[in-house]
Amino acid sequence: MIEIDNIHKSFGQNHVLKGISATFQPGKISLIIGGSGSGKSTLLKCMVGLHQPEQGHVRYDSAEFTSMNFEQRVPIRKEIGMLFQNSALFDSMTVEQNIMFPLDMFSDLSKAEKVDRANYCLERVNLAGRNKLLPAELSGGMKKRVGIARAISMNPKYLFCDEPNSGLDPETSILIDELIQDITAEFNCTTIVVTHDMNSVMGIGEYILYLHKGEKFWEGSNKDMLRAEVPELNNFVFASPLMKAAKESL
Numbered sequence: 172m173i174e175i176d177n178i179h180k181s182f183g184q185n186h187v188l189k190g191i192s193a194t195f196q197p198g199k200i201s202l203i204i205g206g207s208g209s210g211k212s213t214l215l216k217c218m219v220g221l222h223q224p225e226q227g228h229v230r231y232d233s234a235e236f237t238s239m240n241f242e243q244r245v246p247i248r249k250e251i252g253m254l255f256q257n258s259a260l261f262d263s264m265t266v267e268q269n270i271m272f273p274l275d276m277f278s279d280l281s282k283a284e285k286v287d288r289a290n291y292c293l294e295r296v297n298l299a300g301r302n303k304l305l306p307a308e309l310s311g312g313m314k315k316r317v318g319i320a321r322a323i324s325m326n327p328k329y330l331f332c333d334e335p336n337s338g339l340d341p342e343t344s345i346l347i348d349e350l351i352q353d354i355t356a357e358f359n360c361t362t363i364v365v366t367h368d369m370n371s372v373m374g375i376g377e378y379i380l381y382l383h384k385g386e387k388f389w390e391g392s393n394k395d396m397l398r399a400e401v402p403e404l405n406n407f408v409f410a411s412p413l414m415k416a417a418k419e420s421l
């Protein structure tokens with residue numbers, strides 16, 4: 172479980188996050204949605220320690236992460252898998268080297284054990300045998316899958332995905348969502364996904380946190396969202412014809 176409590180983050184005069192609190196449960200996918208610039212990525216970065224909030228707390232299973240120093244954070248960092256926006260693979264490294272990167276950084280495994288683990292992760296994302304390819308030789312969907320393979324290489328307890336569907340066709344998007352869903356169940360991960368994708372919201376949105384101008388305006392399930400009476404949320408969600416049709420079919 173991850174709890175965030177009253178998170179505030181500013182960049183200069185720009186007060187981006189204005190007191191966000193939420194609880195993210197293990198074995199579930201939680202989605203953070205909101206308009207462009209509403210603070211979704213900033214919140215994710217505060218949660219994983221890439222940004223330090225000025226106020227508030229992030230707790231990983233009761234461990235107070237925000238006040239920890241770099242050394243103290245290492246055990247929790249080892250339990251975090253992260254799928255970055257645009258996959259963020261290392262271009263000069265092969266698929267296998269990319270997946271083994273967290274193992275090189277954080278594990279004492281032998282080379283053979285790391286290769287075994289990379290093979291397992293590649294199988295898990297349906298890319299068995301693609302070990303020696305370079306990122307430039309992969310499609311966008313394959314890059315995302317390698318990103319996921321790298322994110323799960325350390326058996327994560329917490330999985331963060333920043334825009335996992337961006338740039339993908341609808342069919343590949345659904346495959347990525349299903350993969351995130353399977354992995355969340357298999358590892359009992361606390362999974363947090365930042366997304367704009369309304370297909371994902373309807374497909375995997377068990378718990379949704381809606382941000383508007385740096386504030387939490389609404390939280391609940393995708394089904395509750397269709398009935399919510401929050402104008403800012405409604406304007407955001409029903410701008411999508413898919414969601415409009417879903418509401419009309421209620």
Ligand SMILES: Nc1ncnc2c1ncn2[C@@H]1O[C@H](COP(=O)(O)OP(=O)(O)OP(=O)(O)O)[C@@H](O)[C@H]1O
Nearest residue numbers: 182185187205206207208209210211212213214367
């Ligand atoms: N490193 C940074 N330095 C200065 N300002 C930043 C930084 N990161 C984000 N911001 C600002 O914080 C605000 C929120 O940005 P953020 O990327 O969190 O929004 P978002 O909801 O993820 O947007 P999008 O959906 O467009 O990715 C924006 O005004 C942005 O300019």
